Amino acid sequence: xxxxxxxxxxxxxxxxxxxxxxxxxxxxxxxxxxxxxxxxxxxxxxxxxxxxxxxxxxxxxxxxxxxxxxxxxxxxxxxxxxxxxxxxxxxxxxxxxxxxxxxxxxxxxxxxxxxxxxxxxxxxxxxxxxxxxxxxxxxxxxxxxxxxxxxxxxxxxxxxxxxxxxxxxxxxxxxxxxxxxxxxxxxxxxxxxxxxxxxxxxxxxxxxxxxxxxxxxxxxxxxxxxxxxxxxxxxxx
Amino acid sequence: xxxxxxxxxxxxxxxxxxxxxxxxxxxxxxxxxxxxxxxxxxxxxxxxxxxxxxxxxxxxxxxxxxxxxxxxxxxxxxxxxxxxxxxxxxxxxxxxxxxxxxxxxxxxxxxxxxxxxxxxxxxxxxxxxxxxxxxxxxxxxxxxxxxxxxxxxxxxxxxxxxxxxxxxxxxxxxxxxxxxxxxxxxxxxxxxxxxxxxxxxxxxxxxxxxxxxxxxxxxxxxxxxxxxxxxxxxxxx
Numbered sequence: 001x002x003x004x005x006x007x008x009x010x011x012x013x014x015x016x017x018x019x020x021x022x023x024x025x026x027x028x029x030x031x032x033x034x035x036x037x038x039x040x041x042x043x044x045x046x047x048x049x050x051x052x053x054x055x056x057x058x059x060x061x062x063x064x065x066x067x068x069x070x071x072x073x074x075x076x077x078x079x080x081x082x083x084x085x086x087x088x089x090x091x092x093x094x095x096x097x098x099x100x101x102x103x104x105x106x107x108x109x110x111x112x113x114x115x116x117x118x119x120x121x122x123x124x125x126x127x128x129x130x131x132x133x134x135x136x137x138x139x140x141x142x143x144x145x146x147x148x149x150x151x152x153x154x155x156x157x158x159x160x161x162x163x164x165x166x167x168x169x170x171x172x173x174x175x176x177x178x179x180x181x182x183x184x185x186x187x188x189x190x191x192x193x194x195x196x197x198x199x200x201x202x203x204x205x206x207x208x209x210x211x212x213x214x215x216x217x218x219x220x221x222x223x224x225x226x227x228x229x230x231x232x233x234x235x236x237x
Numbered sequence: 238x239x240x241x242x243x244x245x246x247x248x249x250x251x252x253x254x255x256x257x258x259x260x261x262x263x264x265x266x267x268x269x270x271x272x273x274x275x276x277x278x279x280x281x282x283x284x285x286x287x288x289x290x291x292x293x294x295x296x297x298x299x300x301x302x303x304x305x306x307x308x309x310x311x312x313x314x315x316x317x318x319x320x321x322x323x324x325x326x327x328x329x330x331x332x333x334x335x336x337x338x339x340x341x342x343x344x345x346x347x348x349x350x351x352x353x354x355x356x357x358x359x360x361x362x363x364x365x366x367x368x369x370x371x372x373x374x375x376x377x378x379x380x381x382x383x384x385x386x387x388x389x390x391x392x393x394x395x396x397x398x399x400x401x402x403x404x405x406x407x408x409x410x411x412x413x414x415x416x417x418x419x420x421x422x423x424x425x426x427x428x429x430x431x432x433x434x435x436x437x438x439x440x441x442x443x444x445x446x447x448x449x450x451x452x453x454x455x456x457x458x459x460x461x462x463x464x465x466x467x468x469x470x471x472x473x474x
Contacts (some may be wrong), residue, residue: 001238001434084474089472097389108424139405147425151473152334153428154464155406157389157433169392186343188384188436189392196394197238201427219447226348229391235319235389236325236473237325 003201003208012044017044017131031141031216033198035209036161039124045116047072061085072114095228096161098148121162122223124130128137139177141166145195153223158199160191168222189227190218240438241447247299250283253370268378268398268453269333270435272446273398276361276381282353284309309351313338329374332465333398335385358399359460366401395436397428397461405459426464427455
């Protein structure tokens, strides 16, 4: 696990593949985990609160907080899963269920600005991966991560909201353990464990938005969309 | 991340601190993650299906599977959270919400045997930690891990069900990011990210039940119980 130090403040239009290629030496098979905040900033996925007109629903959900922020959250939501104003758990258009539909004010480019999730984080990861191949000749995996809360458990863990060039799920169904017992119903969310591992070195307050995991042997063609549980199998809808 | 190779099949009464001390060279500040299966086996937390008499409720929940397994799950459950026979999501007496109340047949010592969660996994972690200190003179952190499914997301990630000698939650409330924005409501479930990272090297089918994470700087006195969200703050009860 190698933090990628020295990444400058990212602005709209920056090419993250170039930025990463300048900042680190990659090897074939590396997985680079990039905090979604810098991806969103590079893609201009930010909103200035000044121009936002809150709806009645946003005012209801805001309690004593800024209703404009809740308005932005509502616009990013496909469905509100739970509400305890001003706390909202929402399903995003990607299918992710998370606090505030992934809308966040921390590490925003300037005060009064909110950072949204990338429109298509798998595609974002794919673009970074392609650019890294062009620039470095190295075939790497890319994970775009965000910090999600979990039902029933305290605290956030970083999970994969975008991925390219890796297996995101490891299906052990049909594999056998050492005693010959068939491990059914065992699918490991590899990409989420990779994102969480990277968080241990990313450091929200240390300004390190990317980390490299070396030696994992997880090359593949999974996506982070595969990590969203299909509605018909979801016991918690 | 260092897999601990060469651990023999664990039997009831084995001292895992001794087993680990024999298998690896520790350094101060290491965190050793141990799959709960070996902890449960060492502690005799197994059940032979032969002696189990299923209740009517267990038969209901079993669908076309073995009702004795469901009976064991019911005995390990404080509360059934969701059911889709034969799938049961339960809250254990520790407060963990997971499939089958943590009852598992894979990697059991023998066929027809189920492995339960340790009675007090934080205490299990504490005993391993104390023994490692006695045997090696090294002050390490210990995490006991299990693979949990998650609401809304595919696949399992390993999480901490027991911990000793580490911070399990990293509270960033009051910390400031690089632009001075106060990061409120940001608490990172460090111990879960550590458990998930270790899973990347543990390998369910490779028979490696422990891994060492070196260089993390997470010494503290948290517990895995701290990772259970208090009922009054739980939006998903």
